[in-house]
Amino acid sequence: MTQKILVLPGDGIGPEITAQASRILAACQARGLDVDVEEGLLGGAAYDVHGEPLPAETLEKAKAARAILLGAVGGPKWDKIEDLSKRPEKGLLGVRKQLGLFGNLRPAITYPQLADASSLKPELVAGLDIMIVRELTGGIYFGQPRGIEERDGERVGFNTYVYSESEIERIGRVAFEMAQKRGKKLCSVDKANVLEVTILWREVMERLAPEYPDVELSHMYVDNAAMQLVRAPKQFDVVVTGNMFGDILSDAAAMLTGSIGMLPSASLNESGQGMYEPCHGSAPDIAGQGIANPLATILSVAMMLRYSLDEPALAQRIEDAVGQVLDDGLRTADIASEGMRTVSTAEMGDAVLAAFEAR
Numbered sequence: 001m002t003q004k005i006l007v008l009p010g011d012g013i014g015p016e017i018t019a020q021a022s023r024i025l026a027a028c029q030a031r032g033l034d035v036d037v038e039e040g041l042l043g044g045a046a047y048d049v050h051g052e053p054l055p056a057e058t059l060e061k062a063k064a065a066r067a068i069l070l071g072a073v074g075g076p077k078w079d080k081i082e083d084l085s086k087r088p089e090k091g092l093l094g095v096r097k098q099l100g101l102f103g104n105l106r107p108a109i110t111y112p113q114l115a116d117a118s119s120l121k122p123e124l125v126a127g128l129d130i131m132i133v134r135e136l137t138g139g140i141y142f143g144q145p146r147g148i149e150e151r152d153g154e155r156v157g158f159n160t161y162v163y164s165e166s167e168i169e170r171i172g173r174v175a176f177e178m179a180q181k182r183g184k185k186l187c188s189v190d191k192a193n194v195l196e197v198t199i200l201w202r203e204v205m206e207r208l209a210p211e212y213p214d215v216e217l218s219h220m221y222v223d224n225a226a227m228q229l230v231r232a233p234k235q236f237d238v239v240v241t242g243n244m245f246g247d248i249l250s251d252a253a254a255m256l257t258g259s260i261g262m263l264p265s266a267s268l269n270e271s272g273q274g275m276y277e278p279c280h281g282s283a284p285d286i287a288g289q290g291i292a293n294p295l296a297t298i299l300s301v302a303m304m305l306r307y308s309l310d311e312p313a314l315a316q317r318i319e320d321a322v323g324q325v326l327d328d329g330l331r332t333a334d335i336a337s338e339g340m341r342t343v344s345t346a347e348m349g350d351a352v353l354a355a356f357e358a359r
């Protein structure tokens, strides 16, 4: 059966990088991948046309799609929108929530070719392979009540950090299963020395552990986890944590690998429907210059093939093609280094496509 794919280029560098990823997707179609690809508007791009970041039409298309490929949303152009619910970021959060994409997989892998690009010493990061499993539809991002209101003559801002046992359990299971397929180590990150919600988080993780006897479960406070990530990152295999801690730690982990421009991500719901996007943002400062790194988005297509479309061979082919162009010395500006050839977004796309076809 033909499956639907929705491409949401979004804002900033989003259109440039998804254009390259779409070429790889087309190459997969030419090799028999049975998908129907359409585009939609999300974020600032949608706001400019429809006055809202997640138009009904986009949401309908998203619900009907087996998988979504997203570029990035947001930028200074829309930062002045006073109604927070109309900001581009709300479009992204809306898709996550409406589709129930609670399981966010954020790999941090150091490509051997790029170990020098990391801000840490190469020996600390060479061979790094961490999978951060971030809860994506709950926690303080979505908790009620929230707002800014007048109390005793001054304004007060508040959010609610809340998780139910069932929410913790389902992300816990994703993480334990991931650990079973990898290095069999799972570190759950919380702030159980201060926050009740994460005391419960820790309890639920402990309760699940006996069901996964082959996985070694450990716990770490988030402040320590931040420190350990930059001190000795290779101690981690799979990390599971809530929405906000995951947001922060995944940026740190991404940078260990040399460039956030290399890292894909997947956000999955219970039925394997997923949204795939680069970990980096819309980089408005370099938008339109044709210099953005398309590899994270191209690798997001690989994750899509693996997790939503059950096409591991095509996924591997893309990943190998990316490895090949790095071996060949091609670098976009963000990962540029001496002796390597600095290329544009489109040239990088050309090279990956050629390597994909040649394999």
Ligand code: IPM
Residues within 6 Å of the ligand: 074, 089, 092, 093, 247
């Ligand atoms: C991310 C981003 C988003 C988040 C923003 C754009 C809403 O930082 O995907 O990590 O905070 O989840």
Ligand code: MG
Residues within 6 Å of the ligand: 247, 248, 251
């Ligand atoms: Mg983030």
